[in-house]
Amino acid sequence: xxxxxKYESMDRxxxxxxxxxxxxxxxxxxxxxxxxYRKTFGxxxxxxxxxxxxxxxxxxxxxTKSVLRDAYPYGFFAVPLREVLRLHAxxxxxxxxxxxxxxxxxxxxxxxxxxxILTAGGVTREDVVQIAxxxxxxxxxxxxxxxxxxxxxxxVPASSGNTRRQVAIMQDxxxxxxxxxxxxxxxxxxxxxxxxxxxxxxxxxxxLFGAECWSETARAQIEDRLxxxxxxxYGISEVMGPGVAGECLEKNGLHLNEDHFxxxxxxxxxxxxxxxxxxxxxxxxxxxxxxxxxIRFRTGDLTRILPGACPCGRTLKRMERVRGRVDxxxxxxxxxxxxxxxxxxxxxxxxxxxxxxxxxxRERGLDKxxxxxxxxxxxxxxxxxxxxxxxxxxxxxxxxxxxxxxxxRMTEPGALAPSEDGKTRRVLDKRGEA
Amino acid sequence: MLxxxxxxxxxxxxxxxxxxxxHVDAGEIVALIGANGAGKxxxxxxxxxxxxxxxxxxxxxxQDITKAAPDKIVRxxxxxxxxxxxxFKPLSVTDNxxxxxxxxxxxxxxxxxxxxxxxxxxxxxxxxxxSGQPAGTLSGGEQQMLAIGRALMAGPKMLLLDEPGxxxxxxxxxDIFKRVTELRDERGLTVLLVEQNAKxxxxxxxxxxxxxxxxxxxxxxxxxxxxxxxxxxAYLGRDKSQxxx
Numbered sequence: 029x030x031x032x033x034k035y036e037s038m039d040r041x042x043x044x045x046x047x048x049x050x051x052x053x054x055x056x057x058x059x060x061x062x063x064x065y066r067k068t069f070g071x072x073x074x075x076x077x078x079x080x081x082x083x084x085x086x087x088x089x090x091x092t093k094s095v096l097r098d099a100y101p102y103g104f105f106a107v108p109l110r111e112v113l114r115l116h117a118x119x120x121x122x123x124x125x126x127x128x129x130x131x132x133x134x135x136x137x138x139x140x141x142x143x144x145i146l147t148a149g150g151v152t153r154e155d156v157v158q159i160a161x162x163x164x165x166x167x168x169x170x171x172x173x174x175x176x177x178x179x180x181x182x183x184v185p186a187s188s189g190n191t192r193r194q195v196a197i198m199q200d201x202x203x204x205x206x207x208x209x210x211x212x213x214x215x216x217x218x219x220x221x222x223x224x225x226x227x228x229x230x231x232x233x234x235x236l237f238g239a240e241c242w243s244e245t246a247r248a249q250i251e252d253r254l255x256x257x258x259x260x261x262y263g264i265s266e267v268m269g270p271g272v273a274g275e276c277l278e279k280n281g282l283h284l285n286e287d288h289f290x291x292x293x294x295x296x297x298x299x300x301x302x303x304x305x306x307x308x309x310x311x312x313x314x315x316x317x318x319x320x321x322x323i324r325f326r327t328g329d330l331t332r333i334l335p336g337a338c339p340c341g342r343t344l345k346r347m348e349r350v351r352g353r354v355d356x357x358x359x360x361x362x363x364x365x366x367x368x369x370x371x372x373x374x375x376x377x378x379x380x381x382x383x384x385x386x387x388x389x390r391e392r393g394l395d396k397x398x399x400x401x402x403x404x405x406x407x408x409x410x411x412x413x414x415x416x417x418x419x420x421x422x423x424x425x426x427x428x429x430x431x432x433x434x435x436x437r438m439t440e441p442g443a444l445a446p447s448e449d450g451k452t453r454r455v456l457d458k459r460g461e462a
Numbered sequence: 463m464l465x466x467x468x469x470x471x472x473x474x475x476x477x478x479x480x481x482x483x484x485h486v487d488a489g490e491i492v493a494l495i496g497a498n499g500a501g502k503x504x505x506x507x508x509x510x511x512x513x514x515x516x517x518x519x520x521x522x523x524x525q526d527i528t529k530a531a532p533d534k535i536v537r538x539x540x541x542x543x544x545x546x547x548x549x550f551k552p553l554s555v556t557d558n559x560x561x562x563x564x565x566x567x568x569x570x571x572x573x574x575x576x577x578x579x580x581x582x583x584x585x586x587x588x589x590x591x592x593s594g595q596p597a598g599t600l601s602g603g604e605q606q607m608l609a610i611g612r613a614l615m616a617g618p619k620m621l622l623l624d625e626p627g628x629x630x631x632x633x634x635x636x637d638i639f640k641r642v643t644e645l646r647d648e649r650g651l652t653v654l655l656v657e658q659n660a661k662x663x664x665x666x667x668x669x670x671x672x673x674x675x676x677x678x679x680x681x682x683x684x685x686x687x688x689x690x691x692x693x694x695x696a697y698l699g700r701d702k703s704q705x706x707x
Contacts, residue, residue: 042485045465045467045483045485046485048467048483049483049484049485049678049681050681052481052483052678053677053678053679053680053681056677056678056679057679057680077480077481077677078481079481080467080468080481107691107692111691131690131691132689133682133686133689133690136686136689137686316682318690
């Protein structure tokens with residue numbers, strides 16, 4: 029099922045013409061209305077009128093998070109504030125927040141795009157959709173709310189936190205679709221087990237998970253423990269929020285909504301585009317946004333464009349699930365490691381929970397990496413020897429699969445629970461501390 | 463059905479249209495709106511081959527027509543209804559209509575032309591009533607119907623309509639726009655409509671492009687453009703927030 033088949037299965041040549049038309053008018057508008065682009069284009073001698081092909085995109089400068097932060101709060105808006113109906117802000121995980129505005133037209137398109145993602149993930153108007161994303165400045169909650177409304181599904185804005193109550197709502201409201209972060213989905217599963225709630229007795233059918241990196245192992249666990257079909261979706265608050273890309277039920281990568289977003293993958297070190305299929309940093313140019321258009325925004329997310337057509341009939345290109353963030357990549361004794369890889373290994377070990385983090389320290393000039401993890405309550409070690417055996421096997425698995433040694437330590441249950449917005453801080457890097 | 467890519471059009475040193483890209487899908491009504499002098503008529507004139515663009519391409523029904531002669535473009539199925547109607551005033555209504563089939567003469571049987579003439583009369587009964595009168599004696603609205611009827615006599619797949627409502631009383635104007643919708647719904651015609659009256663045009667169009675000083679600055683579904691405050695302020699003659707204050 030497609031929400032907007034005209035665009036989702038559009039002929040590629042027609043799509044290219046549509047993208048060119050939209051990009052040209054976006055460039056004309058940002059050059060007129062956004063001081064940063066007017067100045068930068070002027071300095072670089074770029075005349076938007078000379079822009080005649082999508083290939084010309086590579087001549088345009090990047091927009092970085094730091095440039096957006098410097099323009100805090102409204103410096104990047106392309107319309108006067110009185111035309112803005114909604115303000116959201118990035119979570120500021122990696123610095124000061126960025127304020128993003130939406131016009132009436134932007135909100136309408138956003139609803140249609142998240143309706144596309146929901147439809148691709150199997151949701152219909154018959155569903156009861158429980159959104160366990162925070163409803164606030166964060167884009168997740170409201171983004172999907174508009175999509176569910178456009179679709180005509182029954183929406184439960186459960187928001188984040190109060191996990192036992194979420195489980196009770198799922199039971200009583202007969203929730204059929206769960207929308208949240210993958211780590212929160214696993215936390216919900218764990219809570220359900222603690223409450224002795226049988227997932228088979230719930231009405232869950234589909235789950236749409238995003239806003240975090242996760243692994244195929246995590247997907248298998250979520251599907252098994254919550255008894256639903258789990259799809260991945262991608263959004264980034266500076267660009268819009270959820271609705272940028274999402275998996276269909278083929279679960280083979282996320283279809284990019286290319287009629288609204290032009291995606292490039294670049295080498296994060298050189299800024300040069302990499303060929304399709306190679307991993308690099310995702311760069312997005314908005315094609316239809318009115319209040320907050322962005323040219324070549326560096327998302328900081330690492331992915332690649334997947335080759336081949338999708339059996340679902342969508343012609344929109346697919347990107348692989350995000351592997352990690354350019355700035356999250358850990359270099360431990362010279363080896364590149366992503367938190368998502370650590371998670372994939374941990375979740376594969378019996379008795380672990382989704383609650384873990386890695387602590388990086390420096391000891392006598394050498395990096396020391398320690399994984400702290402919680403174990404399931406039912407998996408209690410009566411004997412020290414069993415515990416030692418468990419930790420040793422975790423150490424071995426991490427070392428053999430990631431190519432670098434980790435200390436592994438257990439923490440008290442609850443110490444590493446997700447924070448209020450449902451996101452879990454996976455990395456504590458103390459190497460910079462004296 | 464019609465695709466324009468990076469069209470530049472100049473009158474001598476004055477560049478009237480810059481890097482315009484737009485498309486019209488089969489069966490769509492698309493409006494091109496913008497202020498006087500924005501380049502709308504220039505763009506239509508270049509599509510129908512009467513002006514040669516200095517750069518860019520125009521393709522129609524899968525063929526590149528950028529350098530095609532106007533009569534060939536008409537034969538391919540693209541008919542232009544010019545601004546201010548430009549009917550042949552001393553000639554009768556019937557003769558005006560038959561002139562519209564000029565490019566088909568000798569290529570299609572006479573019976574087919576008669577059938578087309580009959581269908582134009584069926585669509586605009588007032589033209590049948592006035593069939594023997596000189597076109598110059600018709601009212602503005604009737605002349606507009608005649609101009610559209612004349613374009614239909616070329617057996618087009620697509621119509622380029624330049625300011626069909628210009629100088630007409632509001633009720634007549636509404637009737638003309640209703641006819642435009644009928645052309646699409648009943649005859650399957652594709653329409654590119656140029657209008658200064660953005661509200662009437664967007665009311666009948668599926669999508670629209672906003673042209674400003676020769677550049678496309680906005681585009682989208684008609685409902686999106688009608689809701690856009692820039693469009694409201696510049697072309698719909700109102701700004702709700704100011705009305706309220």
